[in-house]
Amino acid sequence: MLQVKNLHASVEGEAILRGINLEIKPGEVHAIMGPNGSGKSTLASVIAGNEDYEVTEGDIIFEKANISELSADERAHKGIFLSFQYPVEIPGVSVTNFIKTSINQIRKARGQEDMPANEMLKKIREKAALLEMDRKFLSRSLNEGFSGGEKKRNEIFQMAMLEPKLAVLDETDSGLDIDALRVVSNGVNKLKSDENATLVITHYQRLLDYIVPDVVHVLIDGRIVKTGDKDLAKVLEEKGYDWIKEELAQQA
Ligand code: ADP
Ligand code: MG
Ligand code: MG
Secondary structure (H helix, E strand, O other): OEEEEEEEEEEOOEEEEEEEEEEEOOOOEEEEEOOOOOOHHHHHHHHHOOOOOEEEEEEEEEOOEEOOOOOHHHHHHHOEEEOOOOOOOEEEEEHHHHHHHHHHHHHHHOOOOOOOHHHHHHHHHHHHHHOOOOHHHHOOEEOOOOOHHHHHHHHHHHHHHHOOOEEEEEOOOOOOOHHHHHHHHHHHHHHOOOOOEEEEEEOOOHHHHOOOOOEEEEEEOOEEEEEEOHHHHHHHHHHOOHHHHHHHHHHO
16 A cells, blocks of 8 residues: 655755655554654655655655655545644634535545535544544534644544545654543544555554554664564563664664
């Protein structure tokens, strides 16, 4: 589904990603872990097509097409979803209206008619129930006065509604109390299928107790330096990242 090949990216002339290789197949959940500042959010942004970052080398292939030159909107239309670490507030636009507009924009870009209102309503109810969301919440202004947990829940709601092929979740766990973490993770797990894939980016192992990854990658200084299964996340939780840095230093 997704192939990242020798990806190098810079921001303001400084190299952040320095040769990332990554392959995600349909049905898989991959986790990217790494210390603060290692380039995790940069990788998420570059996959999603954020133009603040300059790709200096390498390619991103999505469903066999090279998407390296596509805009963020075009990638979203193809089914790539990025959750936002710091979601925007849009006063006066409700959670429901925002998602209706987003869905119909994507449909329009794909040459489809607007989703019929009754179908939209049904889907909103179904997904809100899946994520144990309050009715009242749906009519609130987008992100205005939302708690950290509410912002995250809203992100996952957007994801549930948009049904992306590839969901990139950046630090979805930050700001979540344990109950909200469980609800959000359950939502992500319930949305999993053989046809979609998830890339979970997290600094902490905690989230991976709930969203169990098939593959765990460690990102340090803009490179994937280690890849393993879910047990690697447990080792990282116990031992931190220094032992990997030492291993790398010895190899050098
Ligand atoms: P992580 O998500 O792993 O904590 P980031 O990808 O956010 O790491 O950041 C990696 C490095 O790139 C950091 O040194 C950060 O300061 C820098 N960086 C990221 N985005 C920007 C930006 N928009 N402008 C300037 N520096 C940035
Ligand atoms: Mg960071
Ligand atoms: Mg980050």
